[in-house]
Amino acid sequence: MILETLKKEFIEKYGGDPDEIQVFFAPGRVNLIGEHTDYNNGFVLPCSLTYGTWLLARTTVEPKVRFKSMNFPKTAEICLNKEISRIGNEWINYPLGVIAEFFKNQLQVTGMELLYFGDIPNGAGLSSSASIEVVTAFAIDTFMQHGLLKLEMVKIAQKAENDFVGMKCGIMDQFAVTMGKSNHAVFLNCDNLDYELIPLVLNDYKILISNTNKRRELADSKYNERRQECRTAVENLKKHISIDHLSQLGIEKFKSLEYLIKEPVIRKRAKHVISENERVLSAVTAFKQNDLGRFGRLMVDSHNSLRDDYEVSCFELDVLVGQAMAIEGVLGSRMTGGGFGGCTVSLVHKDQIEIFKANVGIGYEKATGLKAEFYLSEPGDGVKVIN
Numbered sequence: 001m002i003l004e005t006l007k008k009e010f011i012e013k014y015g016g017d018p019d020e021i022q023v024f025f026a027p028g029r030v031n032l033i034g035e036h037t038d039y040n041n042g043f044v045l046p047c048s049l050t051y052g053t054w055l056l057a058r059t060t061v062e063p064k065v066r067f068k069s070m071n072f073p074k075t076a077e078i079c080l081n082k083e084i085s086r087i088g089n090e091w092i093n094y095p096l097g098v099i100a101e102f103f104k105n106q107l108q109v110t111g112m113e114l115l116y117f118g119d120i121p122n123g124a125g126l127s128s129s130a131s132i133e134v135v136t137a138f139a140i141d142t143f144m145q146h147g148l149l150k151l152e153m154v155k156i157a158q159k160a161e162n163d164f165v166g167m168k169c170g171i172m173d174q175f176a177v178t179m180g181k182s183n184h185a186v187f188l189n190c191d192n193l194d195y196e197l198i199p200l201v202l203n204d205y206k207i208l209i210s211n212t213n214k215r216r217e218l219a220d221s222k223y224n225e226r227r228q229e230c231r232t233a234v235e236n237l238k239k240h241i242s243i244d245h246l247s248q249l250g251i252e253k254f255k256s257l258e259y260l261i262k263e264p265v266i267r268k269r270a271k272h273v274i275s276e277n278e279r280v281l282s283a284v285t286a287f288k289q290n291d292l293g294r295f296g297r298l299m300v301d302s303h304n305s306l307r308d309d310y311e312v313s314c315f316e317l318d319v320l321v322g323q324a325m326a327i328e329g330v331l332g333s334r335m336t337g338g339g340f341g342g343c344t345v346s347l348v349h350k351d352q353i354e355i356f357k358a359n360v361g362i363g364y365e366k367a368t369g370l371k372a373e374f375y376l377s378e379p380g381d382g383v384k385v386i387n
Helices: 002-014 093-104 128-144 150-165 172-179 219-238 251-260 264-288 292-308 315-325 350-368
Strands: 022-033 043-060 064-069 076-079 111-118 184-189 195-199 205-211 330-336 343-349 373-376
Touching: 002 043, 002 111, 022 128, 022 172, 022 205, 022 264, 022 292, 022 330, 022 343, 043 128, 043 172, 043 264, 093 128, 093 150, 111 128, 128 150, 128 172, 150 172, 172 184, 172 195, 184 264, 195 264, 205 350, 219 251, 219 264, 251 264, 264 292, 292 315, 292 330, 292 343, 315 330, 315 343, 315 350, 343 350, 350 373
Parallel strands: 064 111
Antiparallel strands: 022 043, 043 111, 043 184, 064 076, 184 195, 205 343, 205 373, 330 343
């Protein structure tokens, strides 16, 4: 039904033959554990979602790309024979940045008519931007038959966000959106990009995402601030040991060296990154041993560290986690994404899903005045052609 609606919208916008339309899909992602470790060359454990971004696309003989979204009012048309530049702060900059990266890599881009639709909540920390970037890169590569490896598309999408959009994100989002597999998590070493698909045998438990619906005004500025604080920690440690990034240290080694970091705040930032890396490794072991209880406890430990040591949580996220952990049948809950708003992820018994939504929703609204939204999602596949 959704594809019929989108194809109708595409023809109303661009005209022509619906049989010429090609459909692509890239998921969003939720990070199960491993927060703010990716840009510290550490470990992460995200999974793709069944929510994502549909892209309906058709090539044209004109050297122009036309953009329309079902989610945002702004449309655009750009000429491929001219220098590509940003368009304000619009959503279009994400696919534009991808096109710019193709040109930087001496890769041809054809004229196209594009229609996007996403059912990922925007600004909620579920990688709606990476989803748009990856699906665009995948569509261009399909049309042009460049034969890019998926990892090359991941890097193009990340560079688009880093250099064109200006968000200095790590590689986790684009990697998970591209490499995800149904019923698996992606265990990624962000230092060397080695990865392993970890089966998620959840038995009677479900991944439930709760959206605070709080605007994340501080997210970008604080994100860059945390990156700088981590660099400062490394510089402090480098005066005494050979180290390039925090993820080269285990927690016991860090404890023996933390006195070298004189500023308490910087010390706390480093502690979070290093302890979070170890939690990811423990989480992978827990999944391999089918120990969901242990994974749930690691989720809570992760949230506490993000709240107390990294200080990227907020009142609304803390309320959601607290309300979740008061529900019988919840093994764990934590903030996910950059923080200062966005979402939590919880592991909830299937029989408690409706009770969770009702009780957490009531408690959250009473405490914050905001209405939470809930999304039940299975771990889905990475970017793909629909037809």
